[in-house]
Amino acid sequence: MRVIETADLRKTFRSFEFFGVKRVEALGGVNLSVDKGEIFGLLGPNGAGKTTLVKILLGICYSSRGGAKLFGHSVRRAASRASVGYLPENHKYPTFLKGQQVMRYYAALSGMPLYGRRKRIDELLKLMRMKEWAGTRMGKYSKGMQQRVGMAVAMVADPELLVLDEPTDGVDPIGRKEIRDILLELKAQGKTIFLNSHLLSEVELVCDRIAILNKGKVVTEGSVDALTDVGNTFALELEEPPPGLLEMLQSKGIAVRGDGNGELLVDVPDLAELNAVIDYLRSQSILIRSIRRKRISLEDMFIDVIGKEGGAGVR
Amino acid sequence: MSRFVAIIGNTFREGLAKKTIVTILVLNVIIIGFFLLALNIGGNALFLFGHELSGLPDEVLRRFEAAVTAFFYQVSIFIGIFAIASFFPTMQEKGTVDLILSRPMSRFNIFTAKFIGCMLVVFVVMASLVLGTWWVFWVKTGMAHIEYLSTIPIFLLIFLAFMAFIAMVGIITRSTTLSAVLGIFIPFVFSMIFFALHESGILLGDKFWHSIFEFLYWVFPKTPEMTAMNISIIALEPLESSTDPALIIWSTLGFAAFCYAAGAVIFQKRSY
Numbered sequence: 212m213r214v215i216e217t218a219d220l221r222k223t224f225r226s227f228e229f230f231g232v233k234r235v236e237a238l239g240g241v242n243l244s245v246d247k248g249e250i251f252g253l254l255g256p257n258g259a260g261k262t263t264l265v266k267i268l269l270g271i272c273y274s275s276r277g278g279a280k281l282f283g284h285s286v287r288r289a290a291s292r293a294s295v296g297y298l299p300e301n302h303k304y305p306t307f308l309k310g311q312q313v314m315r316y317y318a319a320l321s322g323m324p325l326y327g328r329r330k331r332i333d334e335l336l337k338l339m340r341m342k343e344w345a346g347t348r349m350g351k352y353s354k355g356m357q358q359r360v361g362m363a364v365a366m367v368a369d370p371e372l373l374v375l376d377e378p379t380d381g382v383d384p385i386g387r388k389e390i391r392d393i394l395l396e397l398k399a400q401g402k403t404i405f406l407n408s409h410l411l412s413e414v415e416l417v418c419d420r421i422a423i424l425n426k427g428k429v430v431t432e433g434s435v436d437a438l439t440d441v442g443n444t445f446a447l448e449l450e451e452p453p454p455g456l457l458e459m460l461q462s463k464g465i466a467v468r469g470d471g472n473g474e475l476l477v478d479v480p481d482l483a484e485l486n487a488v489i490d491y492l493r494s495q496s497i498l499i500r501s502i503r504r505k506r507i508s509l510e511d512m513f514i515d516v517i518g519k520e521g522g523a524g525v526r
Numbered sequence: 527m528s529r530f531v532a533i534i535g536n537t538f539r540e541g542l543a544k545k546t547i548v549t550i551l552v553l554n555v556i557i558i559g560f561f562l563l564a565l566n567i568g569g570n571a572l573f574l575f576g577h578e579l580s581g582l583p584d585e586v587l588r589r590f591e592a593a594v595t596a597f598f599y600q601v602s603i604f605i606g607i608f609a610i611a612s613f614f615p616t617m618q619e620k621g622t623v624d625l626i627l628s629r630p631m632s633r634f635n636i637f638t639a640k641f642i643g644c645m646l647v648v649f650v651v652m653a654s655l656v657l658g659t660w661w662v663f664w665v666k667t668g669m670a671h672i673e674y675l676s677t678i679p680i681f682l683l684i685f686l687a688f689m690a691f692i693a694m695v696g697i698i699t700r701s702t703t704l705s706a707v708l709g710i711f712i713p714f715v716f717s718m719i720f721f722a723l724h725e726s727g728i729l730l731g732d733k734f735w736h737s738i739f740e741f742l743y744w745v746f747p748k749t750p751e752m753t754a755m756n757i758s759i760i761a762l763e764p765l766e767s768s769t770d771p772a773l774i775i776w777s778t779l780g781f782a783a784f785c786y787a788a789g790a791v792i793f794q795k796r797s798y
Contacts, residue, residue, distance in 0.1 A: 269628040272797040289632045297628040303621030305536065307543030319532035320629040364625075374628075 214372050214403040215245035215268060219277035222263050222427075237263040239427040240277065245420075247371075250394060250404040252414040252435075255424035256517055261407050262300065264424065265374055268405075269297055281372065293322065296365035300376040300407075302357070306350030310341055310360050313349055314367055321368035335363040338393070340386075354381035362390060366397075373397065376407045391417055415439070415509040423513060425520045438512055444505040445485055447475040450498035463491070476505060529631045530639045537613065537643025538650075546609040550651050558658035567667045587667055591674045592757040594659065598677065599684075599753045602655075603714060606648055606685060607692065611706035613644050614696025614789075623798045633794045641693055641786070648685050653678050673760045680756045687747035687778050688713055690785035697789045697796075713747050713781070721750040725768060747778040 222238040237260045245251040255261045266272035268279055270286050284291035304313050314332040323331070336342045339359040349357065358381050365373055378394075379387040394404055394417050408414050414421060415435055422432040431438065449456075457475070460467045465488055466478035479485045485502075492499060507515075541547045566573045572586045573579065579586045617623060617640060626636060656677045664670040692709040699705065720743040751767050751774045758765045765771060 266624070266798070269624075271624050271627045273795075289630050292628060292630040295628065295630075297625070299621060299624040299628075301621045302625060303619060304625070305540065305622075307540060308536075316532055316536050317625070317629075319528050320626070320631065322529060322630055325528070 212247040213244055213280075213283070214247050214249075215243065215251075215279075215281060215405060216283075217241050217243045217264075217268075217277065217279040220264070220267065220274050220279055221276040222260070222267060222272070223275045237427055238267075238274070241424070241427070241429055243422055243429060243432070245403060245405060247403050248398065248401050249420060250398050250406060250418045252406045252408065252418035252421040253424060254408070254411065254414060254421055254513060259424040260427040261424055262376065265376060265405075265407055269295065269374060294368075294371040296321075296368065296370035296373045298358075298361045298365040298373075298375045298378055300380065302361050304349045304357065304360065304364070306348065309346050309348050310336065310352070311345040313360060314364060317364045318367045321370070323368040331367060331369070332363075335366055336360075339363045340389075355383060355386060358382050359386065362393070366393075370402070372403045372405065374405045374407075377409065378406070379408070379410060379413060387413065411508075411510045411513055421509070423516055425517055430520050431516050435509065436506075439506040439509055441505055441507055443479050443481070443485075445477050445479065446470065446501075446503050446505045447477060447488075447492075448473070448500040448502075449475065449492070450500050452497060453495075456497070460488070460491075465491075529629065530635060533626075533636060533639035534643040534646060537640055538646050540613065540616075541609070541644070541647035544609060544612075546605070547647060547651065550605055550609065551654065554651070554655040554658060557655065558662055561659055561662045562666065565662065565666045572667065583667060584669060587663060587669055588671060588673075588761050591663065591671060592761045595674070595677050595756055595760060596753060598655065599681070599749075599756075602652065602681070603684070603688065603749075604710065606651070607688060607709040607714070608706050609651075610644050610648065610689065611692055611696070611709060612702040613640065614693050615700045615702045615705060618697070618700045618798065620798075627798065634790055637693075637697075637790045637793045641689065644689055644693070645682070645686065648689070649678075649682060652681050652685075656681075671760065673762065676759045677756055680752055680759075683775065683778060684747065684749055684752050687749075687782040687785070690782040690789065694785040694789035694792070697793045714749060716742070717746040717749045720746055721748070744777055745781065747781045748774040749778075752778065 220238055220241040220243075221236070224235045224237055226233045226235070241260075241264060243264075253261050253264065263272060267274050268281060268286055270289070270292060273287070279286045281291040281295065282293075286292075305316070308316065311332060314336065315328065318328050318332065333342070336345050339362055341356065341359050341363065344352070344356060349360070352360065358378070362375075362378060365375065379390050382390060391413065394406075397404060398417075398419075404417075406414065406418060418435055420432070420434050421438065422429050424430070452473075452475070457467060457469060460475075467488075468476050470476050477485065477488055479488065489499065489502070564575050566576075567583060570583065571578045572583045572590075579590070581589070617626065627633065656675065660670070660674050663674070688709060691713050692705050695708050696702075696705040720739060723739045724743045748769070751769055754767055755765055755771055755774065757763075767774070
């Protein structure tokens with residue numbers, strides 16, 4: 212089931228200046244789809260149009276052309292947001308309300324029935340380690356504490372889709388780990404998560420699929436595994452490799468190179484060839500500590516893609 | 527419905543969190559306390575701080591109530607505008623508007639609920655003062671003039687026009703300062719100017735300007751006429767205005783309806 216779907220989504224901002232109207236194209240025809248139960252990461256440099264896309268999906272901003280649907284309903288209809296929880300990047304919760312009151316207010320706005328609301332709020336405050344601060348006004352919370360309550364607010368009505376913009380912003384490392392675990396738990400429950408984050412290492416840890424947005428266009432999209440895969444290259448960590456091993460393997464026609472960290476990188480056409488390399492090493496009494504498929508990090512892939520596209524920003 | 531009530535409730539709470547409104551409520555208590563201490567009845571006369579007020583107690587009290595009402599109008603509208611002016615601009619601040627618009631609720635309902643919440647704040651502030659003073663007058667003089675309570679609906683009708691204008695300006699400009707300043711100058715000051723020009727008839731000789739100002743007179747809310755209407759109800763005197771009371775009410779409601787609709791439509795169409 213498609214939870215999010217966009218078709219040729221375009222947004223042009225107009226600003227009136229002394230010498231006429233200035234047009235900035237924030238989105239230039241975005242086509243995306245997110246299925247139920249996925250954790251989808253939206254990446255992109257500053258000004259790529261990520262926030263504009265999220266705002267259009269949630270009815271905060273209107274598209275200039277094209278369309279978008281949530282759960283099959285046009286995003287222009289309030290009903291499309293019936294089961295959506297949202298954590299914006301620079302959120303401003305009412306500072307005069309206490310943490311618990313904020314939760315109650317947004318639970319009511321989400322249409323959550325009164326019955327069971329208190330229990331759910333207590334559970335979420337406990338989950339986000341904010342129970343003891345529930346009676347303190349939001350104005351006195353630190354950035355990290357506000358973020359925790361924001362996460363709890365987003366989850367309060369038990370939505371089917373969570374849209375999270377920089378959810379770990381200002382949260383300490385333990386809190387980040389906890390949020391990551393919560394996201395994975397929600398995924399296990401069949402919830403869909405749309406994640407907008409600059410922390411590529413975190414995205415890599417939790418997302419099933421990602422899309423990179425640059426200059427208002429999707430420049431690449433796919434599963435994290437597929438995008439970070441570099442082919443049949445394996446990294447072999449050896450216990451005390453003998454001097455001249457690299458040259459010896461190369462002389463046998465094996466495509467091998469060092470990675471500069473003491474590991475051997477072997478390019479093989481298939482697993483049989485890899486096993487032949489392993490057999491050879493073992494026949495030379497070389498101990499193998501580990502073998503793993505080589506991948507590039509999401510960060511390297513991101514830099515590579517954005518670099519090829521010629522930098523960041525809107526046009 | 528619960529979403530609607532939640533916004534109304536939160537707006538009311540936001541109002542109570544503002545120092546301006548808390549100050550007004552404290553001032554209300556001081557004013558009520560002042561009358562409680564100052565006003566007395568003895569024999570066939572009313573006394574203010576022990577000084578006898580000339581005339582029959584019933585007439586004196588009605589004149590007294592009318593004077594208090596006139597004072598309320600001048601002060602309350604000013605303070606009320608300042609207290610309420612920030613509500614719509616604050617709602618549209620980055621980070622706040624995102625949280626509210628992302629809920630499964632139409633923008634028209636959000637606007638309406640916010641509007642009702644603001645009116646509720648004004649009602650509580652106004653009703654507490656009028657009911658408080660009415661109760662004091664009753665307790666201290668034994669005379670309960672039900673006409674004095676007409677101040678509440680008439681004041682609310684006036685404030686409805688002001689609130690609709692402030693909401694419209696707040697939605698357009700997203701500025702508290704502009705909402706307050708324009709809220710005072712346009713419906714409050716201008717309606718007084720147009721009223722004076724209409725009543726005095728000094729532009730009758732110039733047809734062009736006369737028709738322009740007559741048009742504006744009918745467009746703007748009838749604050750001075752409504753105040754006069756209220757005073758005449760309390761004092762049991764005929765209304766001293768050349769305009770039909772029904773037209774006064776309908777044209778004020780028309781101004782409110784136009785501003786309200788304009789504010790709602792702009793809010794509906796805007797990208798945040």
